[in-house]
Amino acid sequence: MSTPPPRALLYGDVDLNIIDGSAIWAQSMAQALAAAGCEVTLLLKAPVRTDRLTAPLAGTPGIRLLRPYEDKLLSDLGPRGLTPEQAAALIAARHERRPFDLVVVRGRRLAGLVAQEESLSGRLWTYLTDFPHSVGELTASSVAELTEIALASRFLLCQTEELRAFLESSVPAACGRSVLFPPVVVVPEGLRAAGEVHARTRLAYTGKFAPRWNTLEMAGLPAELERLGVDAEVVMIGDKIHSEPADWSKRMRRALEDTPNVDWLGGMSRADALRRSAECDFGLSWRDPSMDSSLELSTKVLELGALGLPVVLNRTPMHENLLGADYPLFAGTDLASVAEVVARAYADRAVYADAAERCRAAAADHTLERAAERLRGYLAEALPPAPAGADPGRPLKVVVAGHDMKFFTRLAEYLDSLPGLEVRMDEWEGLSTHDQYRSRELAAWADVVICEWCGPNALFYAKWKRPGQRLIVRLHRFELYAEWPRKLDIDKVDAVVCVSPHYADLTREITGWPGDKVVVVPNWVDDEQLDRPKLPGAEYSLGMIGIAPSRKRLDRGLDVLTELRRMDPRYTLSVKTKQPWDYWWIWNRPEERAYFERVYRRIQREEPLAAGVVFDPFGPDVATWLRRVGFVLSTSDDESFHLAPAECAASGGVPVLLPWPGADTIYDPHWIHADAVAAAESVHAVVSGGHFAAEAERAREEVTKAYGLGRVRSLWTDLVVRGKAPAPVSAAP
Structure with a gap:
């Protein structure tokens, strides 16, 4: 029996009668969802007065x-379209009648309302645009609102990498949920600009007419270009003129209607607007400098680029990333600067061709086909198929029990998303503190119990294990030397999971448990989330994640940095961590306090370190932080796995390890160095020799193959559903 297509409801708080970027988004998103294989229901905000987009x-x-x-779905509809409250109520009602697999929404007020609908939690795909784009604009209430939206959303769709980075740095709940969904460009097949400048050059603007979009100033371009000896005409397409301020809107309309060599074509369909734009020589997306901090990418830039038109626009970091820092049509803040760059490209055909090619290349990653490909990947993540051995008609009942779920929450969420599995959480308040009645009920209900940590929770569920029930215990370094493993009735346990071969061997040695019951399922790295472009200069930045307690050996990391800064002062060390005094159990130990006082005094007093060490706040925004880090250090006395070097490799960086017991069973010895001097020499040889990209690619391939999230999920699925012990897996040779 074939699987029915995913059912998607789409709503943007935008009026599709007015052609602007928001309305184009709604049209493109519907087309992309359908191309990705969804059955799409597009809820319209307003009555259809023109069908140019619909x-x-x-x-x-x-x-x-x-x-x-038209269908009279509500009795109190006003003339300006659905209010966010009405739209949220309609979405919830339609979902209750027949559930949707995903609900894609745009509009911050609307998203905040639907986030409160419990039935939609985890099904929301929220497209974020209208929220503060700078730290100064963020308030406590806006962060709280965005946090609520993030927690209710399966995905937060972000236009740009810059927007995703800002969101994750400001709203911790967005980490792990934020994914890229750039603007979609749909150009009629075969439609292209001529690729050359005509004697009378024509400049195209399409979209809304608003003060910060510099549309009134654009009307003065023909006269400004005439002073430079260029015969020019500005073609302006659109019919949405902002009404405020009133004086400005009157002046804008007068400029459109009465300015010589301004050809106002009014509103038209998207396809017709593209056809008329293709008859022009340049595109215009020049805006007021107050918009330079925007983290949204104009769809118009990409559409015009897809036609083969070079676009005049502001110089911003985002535009430099898109087109290159030396793109020739970056304009300044005044109209004269726009005219100057146009006149230069008009006179120099090589400059024109270069700008046109850059815009065309930038648009190539924004096609409908590419958008559908992205969505298919996100759909596979959100709606995985039933695993082999599972019966959706008779779900396998799984309990996950433990006092601290931070290492297992993502895996538990994934297992719960699988058809044929029903997962319930038994979260203990502390190591030994829990609701015994609830735990007893869950023990009686479950087919499979997973105990996260081999502590009192494992002893409890072993005691109440039923015949035919399977019990899986995940053991960490913390418990191995404690009393609980010695008290555990291993005959009641079907599998003890360790994260590395070294700790599996230690577990067998210390406990004497049967060797075949101790299995290795490694920690996972979210390779898709971590795969982000590095920022310029990242190869000169070392990183450490978490430096407490003292066995993490920050002092060795400082040794590596000191050696490197002797070779090149550009090297720095970024330390993303909680401070040791944030952990009472560390700071209350005199030897720990003495160690960190000594190390921090060294940073203050040694000039190479004082100028080269930066401490960054602890938080879940690791993927964003790693964009500016090229190498991550692992200098510990011992580790059970140490995820940070693997995360670095998955992010496109290079792991750097000093030997600790078992490191060579997890990581290729190529990344393990004898001491701080050898580590520093290796880093500098990679950077100075121009080998960073090749080494990073090698590391990423090794780590994702062994520890990628998809692989580790499949190992856990086989263990839970089929009781199949995983085959050994490691990035070490």
């Missing part, structure tokens, strides 16, 4: 338009 959708297989006005 007609192409009505004729697309897999897309259904839900018209609240």
Whole structure:
């Protein structure tokens, strides 16, 4: 029996009668979801007064338009379209009638409302745009609102890497949920600009007319270019003129209607607007400098680029990443600077061709096909198929029990998302503190119990284990030398999971448990989330994640940095960590306090370290932080696994390890160095020799193959569903 297509409801708090970037988003998102294989229901905000955007959708297989006005879905509809409250109520009601697999929404107020609908939690795919784009604009209430939206969302769809980084750094709940979904460009097949400048050059602007979009100033371009000897005409397409301030809107309309060599074509369909733009020589996306901090990428830039038009736009970090820092059509803040860059490209055909090619290349990653490919990946993540051995008609009942779930929550969420599994959590308040009645109920209910930590929770569930029930215990370094493993009735346990071969061997040696019951399922790295472009200069940045307690050996990391800064002062060390005094159990130990006082005094007093060490706040935004880190150090006395070097490798960086017991069973010895001097020499040889990209690629391939999230999930799924012990897996040769 074939699997039915995912059911998607799509709503943007935008009026599809008015052609602007927001309305184009709704049309493109519907097309992309349908191309990805979804059955799409697009809820319209307003009555259809023009079908310029809706007609192409009505004729697309897999897309259904839900018209609240025409179909009289509500009795109190106003003239300006659905309010966010009405839209949220309609979405919840439609979901209750027949559930959707995903609900894609745009609009911060709307997202905040649907996030409160419990039935939609985990099904929301929230497209974020209208929220503060700088730390100064963020308030406690806006962070709280965004946190609530993030917690209710399966994905937060971000236009740009810059927006994702800002969001994750500001809203911790967004980490692990934020994914890229850049603007989608849909250009009629075969439509391209001529690729050359005509004697009378034409400049195209499409979209809304608003003060910060510099549309009034653009009307003065023909006269400004005439002073530079360029015969020019500005073609302006759109019919949405901002009404505020009133004086500005009157001046804008007068400029559109009365300015010589300004050809205002009014509103038209997206396809027709692209056809008229393709008849032009340049595109315009020049805006007020107040918008330079925006983290949103204009769809118009990409559409015009896809046509082969070079686009005049502001110089911003995001635009430099898109087109290159030396892109020739970056304009300044005044109209004269726009005219100057246009005149230069008009006169120099090599400059024109270079700018056009850069815009075309930038648009190539924003096609409908590429968007559908991205969505198919996210759909596979959110809606995985039933695993072999599971029966969706008779779900396998799984309990996950423990006092601290931070290492297992993502795996538990994944198991719960699998058809054929029902997962319940038994979260203990402390190592020995829990609701005994609830735990007894869950023990009686479960087919499989997973105890996260081999502590009192494992002893409890072993005591109450039923015949035919399976018990899996995950043992960490913390418990291995404690009393609980000695008290555990190993005959009641089906598998003890360790994260590394070294600790599996130690467990067998210390406990005397049967060797075949101790299995290795490694820690996972979220290779998809970590795969982000490095920032310029990252190869000169070392990183450490977590430096407490003292056995993490920050002092050795400082030794490596000291050696490197002797070779090149550009090397720095970023330390992402809680401070030792944030852990009472560390700071109350005199030897720990003495160690950190000594190490921190060294940083203050040694000039190479004082100028080269930066402490960054502890937090879940590791993927964003790693964008500026090229090497991550592992200098500990001992580790059970140490995830940080693997995360670095998955992010496109290079792991650097000093020997600790078992390191060579997890990581290739290529990344393990005899001492701090050898580690520093290796780092510098990689950077100075131009080998960073090759070494990073090698590390990423090794680590993702062994510890990628998909692989580790499959190992856990086989163990839980089929009781199948995993085969050994390691990035070490």
